[in-house]
Amino acid sequence: MLHLPTVISISLLLNILIGGFFITVYNYKKQRCYLYLGASCAVFVVAQIFACLRIVLDNTFITHYLADLCIIISPVLAIIGLQKVTHTHSRTSRHFLTLIFVSAIILLPIYAVTAGQMVTSIIIATLFMYAAYLVHKMKCAAPIQQKILSACFISHSIIMYIQSMMLAAPHITNTVLDFHQPLQAILINHIILATATALVLPFLLFVNIEEKLQRLVNHDTLTCLLNRRGFFMQGQALLKQGIAHQQSFAVVMIDIDHFKRVNDRYGHSTGDTAIKWIAQHIMAQLNDHDIAARIGGEEFALLLPDQSLYQAKETAQRLCDAIREHSLHFKGNSIDLSVSVGISSSYDANASIKTLLDQADKRLYIAKAKGRDQVVICDHQAGQMVNNTM
Numbered sequence: 001m002l003h004l005p006t007v008i009s010i011s012l013l014l015n016i017l018i019g020g021f022f023i024t025v026y027n028y029k030k031q032r033c034y035l036y037l038g039a040s041c042a043v044f045v046v047a048q049i050f051a052c053l054r055i056v057l058d059n060t061f062i063t064h065y066l067a068d069l070c071i072i073i074s075p076v077l078a079i080i081g082l083q084k085v086t087h088t089h090s091r092t093s094r095h096f097l098t099l100i101f102v103s104a105i106i107l108l109p110i111y112a113v114t115a116g117q118m119v120t121s122i123i124i125a126t127l128f129m130y131a132a133y134l135v136h137k138m139k140c141a142a143p144i145q146q147k148i149l150s151a152c153f154i155s156h157s158i159i160m161y162i163q164s165m166m167l168a169a170p171h172i173t174n175t176v177l178d179f180h181q182p183l184q185a186i187l188i189n190h191i192i193l194a195t196a197t198a199l200v201l202p203f204l205l206f207v208n209i210e211e212k213l214q215r216l217v218n219h220d221t222l223t224c225l226l227n228r229r230g231f232f233m234q235g236q237a238l239l240k241q242g243i244a245h246q247q248s249f250a251v252v253m254i255d256i257d258h259f260k261r262v263n264d265r266y267g268h269s270t271g272d273t274a275i276k277w278i279a280q281h282i283m284a285q286l287n288d289h290d291i292a293a294r295i296g297g298e299e300f301a302l303l304l305p306d307q308s309l310y311q312a313k314e315t316a317q318r319l320c321d322a323i324r325e326h327s328l329h330f331k332g333n334s335i336d337l338s339v340s341v342g343i344s345s346s347y348d349a350n351a352s353i354k355t356l357l358d359q360a361d362k363r364l365y366i367a368k369a370k371g372r373d374q375v376v377i378c379d380h381q382a383g384q385m386v387n388n389t390m
Helices: 004-029 032-055 060-086 091-107 114-137 143-173 180-218 228-244 259-266 268-284 309-325 353-369
Strands: 249-256 291-294 299-305 327-330 333-336 339-346
Touching: 004 032, 004 180, 032 060, 032 180, 060 091, 060 114, 060 180, 091 114, 114 143, 143 180, 180 228, 228 249, 228 291, 228 299, 228 353, 249 259, 249 268, 249 309, 249 353, 259 268, 259 333, 268 291, 268 299, 268 309, 268 327, 268 333, 299 309, 299 353, 309 339, 339 353
Parallel strands: none
Antiparallel strands: 249 299, 249 339, 291 299, 327 333
């Protein structure tokens, strides 16, 4: 069996470091989830210290009552921190405060006997199971670490339930049972799992934060489509993949016709709604592997892998027809919209997103010059299909 004092010492050190890390991040970012998670680590350290004082201090109020209360408070703080991360309703925080208050009252007359430890075990086992549920609900960019954290909470919960049953067994059976060794093993596992949870949690949070930052950087906040930067990043990767598989690919430029008139007549809030409405129509026409972006005020771009110029034209024409045949209804107004579309296509291994986008943009303006609400796939100047990239 592992040496208990060594396990406790390592756990104390790691929880102090992790708690300090969370508090430091809170001081920098001012997000309360880090404050609660840091406090959870700190309270767990205090609980361990109080429990260890049993060796030198004959005061069960400190070494049992306060230690048990801190052991309950620590997962409560961790759960509140997780709720802040998952944006769960904050009203449940009041329920946890009530739980701590009720636990303090229940433990007061029984902390010096086995019943106190048994009640504490049941409470924290239930808390860990709820924490596992919260982690499972998280939208996470690191699914493996998410499963590890859930497993830590579930294992911790099961161990605590087993401990409560072992403590209750002698009273239920009216026989003397020696569970000293199993209970010590459970204590060691409890400390290891708590520390493992504290180690995995920061990684999971920061992976999620990085993913959110990447989403903010690469996505348009109004439409939730990619922005220009995201389109070029994902588009170039998709382009290389298509070239490797010898697929054709098409780039489509879309512009809302007379959009300035919509803004001037109905206001910018209606204009924003019109942009989102057009984006919804665009997404309705796309396949799973196609990508769409809002790359300007009322301009959109699509990359359609494994589509020829004529196939892309059919897709774009369906989009034009759908927008023409439906009106935008907003604030009591019925607004008819249309779009102009330019398309370029390529099989060329040397093609780039920028080259294809420039070509599609040129054809978009030809569509506008020819009367709008149409799809153009050739250069007006040449009067024939342009195979510059085919």
